Amino acid sequence: MTMSDITPPHGGTLKDLRVEPERAEELRAEAVKLPSWDLNPRQVCDAELLLNGGFSPLEGFLTEADYAAVCADMRLADGSLWPIPVNLDVTREFAGSLSAGDRIALRHPEGMVLAVMTVEDIYRPDLRREANQVYGTTDEAHPEVFRLFHQTGPVYLGGRLDGLELPPHHTFKNLRHTPRELREWFTKMGWNSVVAFQTRNPMHRAHVELAKRASQKGEANLLIHPVVGMTKPGDVDYFVRVRCYQEVVRHFPEQTTALSLLPLAMRMGGPREAVWHAIIRKNYGCSRFIVGRDHAGPGKDSNGTDFYGPYDAQDLVARFQEELEIAMQPFEEMVYVEDLAQYVPRSEVPEGGRVLNISGTELRRRLREGLEVPEWFSYPEVIARLRQAFPTKREQGFTVFFTGLSGSGKSTIANVLVAKLMEIGTRPVTLLDGDLVRKHLSSELGFSKEHREINIKRIGYVASEITKNRGVAICAPIAPYAATRREVREMIGQYGGFIEVHVATPLEVCEERDRKGLYAKARAGLIKQFTGIDDPYEAPENPEVVVDTSQYSADELAQQIVLHLERQGFIDLA
Ligand code: PPS
Numbered sequence: 001m002t003m004s005d006i007t008p009p010h011g012g013t014l015k016d017l018r019v020e021p022e023r024a025e026e027l028r029a030e031a032v033k034l035p036s037w038d039l040n041p042r043q044v045c046d047a048e049l050l051l052n053g054g055f056s057p058l059e060g061f062l063t064e065a066d067y068a069a070v071c072a073d074m075r076l077a078d079g080s081l082w083p084i085p086v087n088l089d090v091t092r093e094f095a096g097s098l099s100a101g102d103r104i105a106l107r108h109p110e111g112m113v114l115a116v117m118t119v120e121d122i123y124r125p126d127l128r129r130e131a132n133q134v135y136g137t138t139d140e141a142h143p144e145v146f147r148l149f150h151q152t153g154p155v156y157l158g159g160r161l162d163g164l165e166l167p168p169h170h171t172f173k174n175l176r177h178t179p180r181e182l183r184e185w186f187t188k189m190g191w192n193s194v195v196a197f198q199t200r201n202p203m204h205r206a207h208v209e210l211a212k213r214a215s216q217k218g219e220a221n222l223l224i225h226p227v228v229g230m231t232k233p234g235d236v237d238y239f240v241r242v243r244c245y246q247e248v249v250r251h252f253p254e255q256t257t258a259l260s261l262l263p264l265a266m267r268m269g270g271p272r273e274a275v276w277h278a279i280i281r282k283n284y285g286c287s288r289f290i291v292g293r294d295h296a297g298p299g300k301d302s303n304g305t306d307f308y309g310p311y312d313a314q315d316l317v318a319r320f321q322e323e324l325e326i327a328m329q330p331f332e333e334m335v336y337v338e339d340l341a342q343y344v345p346r347s348e349v350p351e352g353g354r355v356l357n358i359s360g361t362e363l364r365r366r367l368r369e370g371l372e373v374p375e376w377f378s379y380p381e382v383i384a385r386l387r388q389a390f391p392t393k394r395e396q397g398f399t400v401f402f403t404g405l406s407g408s409g410k411s412t413i414a415n416v417l418v419a420k421l422m423e424i425g426t427r428p429v430t431l432l433d434g435d436l437v438r439k440h441l442s443s444e445l446g447f448s449k450e451h452r453e454i455n456i457k458r459i460g461y462v463a464s465e466i467t468k469n470r471g472v473a474i475c476a477p478i479a480p481y482a483a484t485r486r487e488v489r490e491m492i493g494q495y496g497g498f499i500e501v502h503v504a505t506p507l508e509v510c511e512e513r514d515r516k517g518l519y520a521k522a523r524a525g526l527i528k529q530f531t532g533i534d535d536p537y538e539a540p541e542n543p544e545v546v547v548d549t550s551q552y553s554a555d556e557l558a559q560q561i562v563l564h565l566e567r568q569g570f571i572d573l574a
Contacts, residue, residue, distance in 0.1 A: 063158030089153035183285035270308035398497030460488030
């Protein structure tokens, strides 16, 4: 017997796919002998909502017939409304080892088996068609389209799941609830009507006003239900957001408001996603669902145009209102009117009223530069939490990335710079010199293009970890290829400063110095693929600093870099 088909007071039938404990034990024993698929983070999120009933009425990953119907018509093959494909994508090799009817174990990255799947269908999706039908575009600026085209396995497996256990959570356990737990809690509290507020961003005063008004309007209790599974790349991480929500929830009446975290992997699918979110909230026992401006919007396409209209999501949810069994609470954007000193829906701004706004980008700038964020915009406690996540340049880590020919003087300047930064002493400093890295991290690599790229990416990865943890990394490889340097810049730039220093000593000078005697050997053909001789060096086009070793000493050049760091605000020499 499974625990499915429970019909509690709110939200209709819940398909909880977890089996009874005795059966789970039998399945665990069976799973040891089954082929095993290691779920990726996104699949773990999908599996959790399948197993706990958040994705009711689904009973597993979509079969081919369901998938085709969902993509084309937003329905399962049996006609039930379901707008977003939920697939198990796998590699060609894994799929090739299976036949329909086989059973496989689905494993969490920590090793435990979450479910046993009976494979009904093994099929190759047309990912371009999926992108077009579901997201209305094949533009890779759409994060889900990018994921489909670059990170999705080529074969989908469809089939029912027997759930053994939910994925473990090690954070904010008191804020995590299954649909069944929330439904029971609402019943216990006597909350007959609950309106859900979806968010993937920190909440500021505008969101609080909106959620309060929406719950008053719907005469409902409020569930703040933020997504903590996967959201849009670049979003504020959920650890920080949850600390902000915990601050914000204190500004709501305690007896009518709850906070619970939703482990959903969003698709940023705009209108279709809004319908999906409504179904999920119904499953979690809510009776109303707030759909605001640009719900689950992915931002702008590669031509700078919004993928979806601001109220497309509301229109689509309204179209299915009858079938949804959860009422939409449409809501306009709330804006702050200075003359009134209050928030109002945009359409209610009095004529001539001055509307104040701070965009997400502007907020990040103010946080990074340590500038004031006004109280009309957010609560000081929330801003304090965000400031921890957006350190100012003085608090951020940074990487100084030297690049230049062999013998150009990179290591000599890098060593002096390390000493000067240690003397300043505000951050720990790590030197990742070319030779050091090749000894300790890349000893098996040679100098082919492929090996050089791996070498530089390793340096980039270590430097990005150091930068993330607010230290200083000084790197000094040749790093001859522009594309690899750009990748490293992106890797590090998301966490802190990246200062590329081109040590522009001309080849003739390096060759004349030839301290290691390598140029002579390269000319003699004894060393192959030597940078500058028979392997290219692509000079940086826009480095932050260019140093000229023919005119200045290493000490003077290192000091130039120190001054650059001060001008940029990373260090304080005063
Ligand atoms: S790369 O291209 O960035 O991966 O190179 P890097 O790790 O900095 O290693 C460069 C040092 O290795 C020695 N060496 C060579 N350099 C360039 N080309 C070839 N084929 C080669 N073979 C050995 C050389 O001593 C470089 O050291 P530096 O300190 O740059 O002179």
